[in-house]
Each structure stands twice: as C-alpha cells, then as structure tokens.
Amino acid sequence: MGTSSDHRELTPVSTDPEWENWKWQIQNRIRDEEGLSRHLELTSDERESLKKCEELFSFSVTPYYLGLADPKNDDCPIRLQVVPRKEEWIPRIWDRPDPLAEESYMPVKGVTHRYPDRALWYLSHVCAVYCRFCTRKRKVSQSSQTPDGEDWKQALEYFKSRPEIREVILSGGDPLNLSDSKLDFLLSELKRIPHINQVRIHTRYPVTLPMRITPEFCAVLRRHFPVFIVTHFNHPKELTDFSREKIRMLVQDGSATVLNQSVLLKGINDSVETLVELFYGLTSAGIKPYYLHHCDEVYGSAHFRVPISKGVELMKSIRGRISGLCVPLYVVDLTGGGGKVPLPAEYLEEEKSSSYVFRNYRGDLYEIGY
C-alpha cells in the first residue's frame, strides 16, 4: 500500500438522487486528479501518472465504479484497473498500439472481419470507465474513430454481401452507450439479414455502469431474441448486489444469454482463491464464465501480464476442484491477428502402445486403455 500525499477529508462518491440514472453517471464521471483526490488518498505515483496519462490514454471513472474502490489502499483491485501507474510509461519491445491487428482486417470503417464467420463492429468510442489494460486504447475515447450513419450503411451493406458472416459482435468502446432506439434499429437491421445466425453484444456496462440495464433496454433485447451479451467482470468485488440485480433483469426481462470474459491481471485476479470466487460468483449471478484472456500486448499493459505458465498452473489447480460449468477457457489472442489459441493444461503424461497415462488435477496418475 502506498503512502498518502493528501490528508484532506475524503468525501463519499455520491448521495445524489440521480445516482441510479445511467446518463447522470456518464455526465458525472470523475476525469481528473482533482476529482479523484476528493475520494481517494492518491499516492505520488498515481498523481504523477494521472497528469501524464492524457498523452497516452484518457482517464475516466463513474461514481458507481469508483465507489467500489478502497480510498486508502492503492493495491485495491478496482483502483489498479482504472487509476494509471508509472509502469504505463515504460515502453516494452513487444507492446503495440493495435496488438490484434484489427485495423488491418477492416474492409469498412468500424468493421473488423478476421475470422471467416464473424465480424466485429466498433460502434462507440465512449466507455463509462477507461480500463488501463484496454486493447483498443489507440482509438477508445477518440470521437474521430467512431463510425457515423454513412459508415453504418456501408457496414450493413458489407454484412449483406458476405454470406459467410454468421455472427456480428457489437463492440466499442461500449455499444451500450448508444440509445435504446439506435440499438433497436441496428439489431433489427442485422436480424433482417438471412445468413446472420446470431448477434452478440460486448459490454462492460454491467460492471462499470449497471444502471444502463433498464426495463426499456430489456424490452429491446426481448424483441430481437436471441441476443448474447458478453460482459467483462475481472474481480469478485465487481459483483455487487446492484449489478447482480441488473444481470437478473437481463436474463429474465431481456431473455438474454449472459457470458463473461475476464482478463488475467497481475495483482488483481492472479490467484486460485480470487478466480474461484469470481467464477462461482458469476455462475450464481446467472453468467456463464466464457473466456479467461491472457492480457494482450497493448502498450502500457506489461505490468498487468501474468506469465502464461502461471496462468496454465492456475487453471490446472481450478479445473477439477470446481464444476466445469464455472470454468472458462483460458486463451491467448495472438499478437499480429493470429486469432485466439486455447491454453490447455497438459494432462496426458504418456502414450503407450496400448494405453494412455494421465495425471489428474490432484496429481495422481491413471492409466486407461486405447
């Protein structure tokens, strides 16, 4: 834990009656050192990094999400995700602005078509919270990067012209930053294309801005059933009663299937205890843990990366101890646009002429026949 350089009385993040209004949360985001220092005891490292961060990636956090942070402990897992640290400024040879080469596979502004049957559609540059490990920090928070109405038309024409596209993923920034009527329009257009089998929405708003899940938004989802929502919880602290209630609403009122992708982050969730609590917590909230990602090689994120060998060992300790329903697939998205590769633990110890020898999660050997 770092030392405080400011001994002013800290104020609660908000008692405003508008707190449950998602637009109020967006408008009242904390965006600078002065705002943040009213709520957290900032260390000198955090203060210096906040000043410099505008050069590389914006800083922003909702009152709701900041309310989950420990005001006195700079090692708090919420704080580490949103408040910049000096390690962001240390360049590493492998780090890239666009590690997944999304801009190289972009036939139309905003559309990344890398896998044959899937296309990702970047729809908004705004996020409620700017995560320090974000893969798209090259463009997130920059309005010039967001497609406009003409780009939308071209994207829809592209989807129509490519029968191999079976799935469209609405992404960003956060696509839930669009209004319900715009989302309704986009979902209607996509569902009208006969070869599109499913639509997925990638959003961190259930984590950072759960008040965005409203009865009106759920009504939109219901009209376009089935819609798959993939959210992004990284730590059990993020599974608040409020966010759980909103997930329940998504599932029950929106008829949505909700999945989660986490990033394995050093000092935040890289222990068996934290991951088990997270995976059980997600499942009990009605969310299927889907992916656990190795942190992409985006610039300024090296201090978050956990060695793959450690990630494999963590998953090996977890698999077998908890239900398979709670266990996500550990993957690395290959730098350069190679796509996702699963990182399975090795259980097969030996292949003999007429049998196999396996080591189970407890470390015991078992031999089975061909």
Ligand code: SF4
């Ligand atoms: S919510 Fe997603 S897109 Fe937005 S800053 Fe965080 S990781 Fe990046």
